[in-house]
Amino acid sequence: AQSVTQLGSHVSVSEGALVLLRCNYSSSVPPYLFWYVQYPNQGLQLLLKYTSAATLVKGINGFEAEFKKSETSFHLTKPSAHMSDAAEYFCAVGAQGGSEKLVFGKGTKLTVNP
């Protein structure tokens, strides 16, 4: 069974500050891990994906995440927040081998203050 815990349903940062969104996972098999972003009234857009290659994964819009097996974590970071980063962010876990359903965390709403 797989599960995802996103710590903090709401995160607020100032423009230009570091963004850190936390995600911990549980998986009985080697996982694939994903971060998605959802802007208001839109669908989900893939930010980045971990697939057992490099543990530091770089995604779009300046985001990156580091897979830490020992901590079962896959936290999302961005060095400098921009107003356009305000959105809901979802961490998800799937099983390696592909073609498996994703299990999503409850989401973290990011607010960026001017």
Added chain:
Amino acid sequence: SAVISQKPSRDICQRGTSLTIQCQVDSQVTMMFWYRQQPGQSLTLIATANQGSEATYESGFVIDKFPISRPNLTFSTLTVSNMSPEDSSIYLCSAEGNYGYTFGSGTRLTVV
């Protein structure tokens, strides 16, 4: 990565009626997935749809309420049947592309 066109983007429906949501993928995919996102909530998987076989439903979801078709490797539909206000949600389809799972833009359903 696969691109998914989903329609309608939104609809307001009367209770007791049904709505069919369509998803068209720009490449052939083995599996497609249908999710529900209730207001202020995360995504919950409704079912997995393979071409040529019946969909596999998750606990709490039944075929009579959410019938799914998957006639070929690029298309799927989800019907929300006999709707009630509790069905008001965003419904999203998904498929695995080369880089990751791609999602349609979602259907925002309001049942009145």
